[in-house]
Structures are given as structure tokens and as C-alpha cells.
Amino acid sequence: MSSTQIEGQCLCGEIKAKATMTKPMLRACHCDMCRSHTSSMFMSLGIDKGSLSFEGPVKTYRSSEWAERGFCDTCGSTLFYGTVEDGNRHPSAGLFEKAADAELKLEFFADEAPGYALAGTHRKMTAKETIALFAPETGENQ
Template sequence: MNEVKTPLELSGRCLCGAVTVTATAADPILRACHCSMCRQHTSSVFVNIRADQDSIVMNGPVKVYKSSDWAQRAFCEVCGSTLWYGLIDDNSRNLAAGLFENAGAATLAMEYFTDDCPRGYAFAGDHQKLTRKQTFALFAPDEGEAQ
């Protein structure tokens, strides 16, 4: 018999509470990105939780920044908390895991740009680790180094 999973209900907020977010996650996993833009935007690795795109509701002073020709990032206009990273063509949003208590209780499943990860830290565990070349091949094969 197939087990039917109940989607995880996510509810979170930015640091100051001005932005609130709710979403569901049918398969809540964490993904970490070590690219230079994510590290500059967050001052570290960007860890996001995969949520069902049509379920994301965000209220408050959200500021969107177009970080490249194909990607954008959002943050709270009041406190600067990172809210999401997304692709422009499909309007996808990868929510910052830090918005949710205990990162939504999700498990790390994937790292991107592992060859760009600073030497000062590393994630433990058995999960998929993609290099810069593998990450671009997956998401933007025609873009090369532009992120």
C-alpha cells in the first residue's frame, strides 16, 4: 500500500517580523548554494527549503533585486533578511530556510557550487553535491558563468 504524505505547513517570518510567509511543502528538503552571489547576499551559504510554488504567500515590505539576467533575490525592506532566490522565466522562489523554525524540520538533500565553498566550513552527511559545472548544466546550460 502506498503511503500518502501530508504536505508540511510552513509558517515563518523575517528577523523583524515585518514580512510573514506561509507555504506548503509536499517534499520538504533543504538545498545549500555556495555561489559567490549567494554568499554575498547572505554573508554565508544560502540554505533554502523547497516549497510548493503555488502555495507561497508572502506579506509585508518585500524588496526584489534582479541579480542577473535570469535570477532575482528578495529581502525584507526593513531588516534586510534574505527571503528567497528565484528564476525570472518561471517565477520560481526558493525560500530561505531561516525564515522557518528549525528550517522547517527538513533535511539537507543537495549542495550547489561545492567547488566555490570557502575552506572554513563544510556540511556533513550523505547528500548530493554538485560542482559549478554540474550546477550550470542543471539550471542554466546556456548561461555559463553568469549567475
């Protein structure tokens, strides 16, 4: 399977993003922090691990013991959600035109979605399953 180079930018254009993608995938997270950060679910794009790079005034906020969130220092656009332990960053789908034509494949904290459901037959992980995947030692703090 070949990889595709994708490029995008934040709302104001101050930050440029580049990554490669072998298996196009959109993911949605409904956890309390993602909803607080974005006013909705956070939609991320599945990219090749370690391929994401940014140019511009990226700021980060350590949102929990095991996670950080990136944003543009100029316009405030959400750039990524990242796990601190492994340095893996999951870019905001909104940075890339038409979300790089990826399809929704996975929802995190699906059992915490506030009164809405996303259509489709994609995988829907509960809060317990999501925490076990990303932070098995830290419990429920996201």
C-alpha cells in the same frame, strides 16, 4: 504523500511567509553571489512549487540575467532566491522555525565552498552541474 503548511517570518516580523511542503528538504548554495548576499552559504527550503506567498514590504533585486533575490525592506532579511524565467522562488530556510525540520539533501556550487564542507551523504553538485540545471543557455553568469 501529504503536504504540510508552514509559516514563518523575517527577523523584524514585518514579512510573513507561507508555503506548503510535501518533501521536506534543505539546500545549500555556495556560489559567489549567495555568499556575497548572506555572508555565507544560502540555505533554502524545498517547498511545493508555486506555494510560497508573502505579506509585507518585500523588495527584490535582479542579481543576474536569470535570477533575483528577495529581502525585507525593513530589516534586510534574505527572503528568497528566484529564477526569473519560471518564477520559481526558493525561500530562505531561516524564515521558518527550525528550518521546518527539514534535512540537508542538496548542495549547489559545492566545489566553490571556501574551505569548509558540510557533513552528510546528500547530493553535492558542482558549479558546472548547477549552471546546467538552472541556466543552460546563459553560461556561467549567475
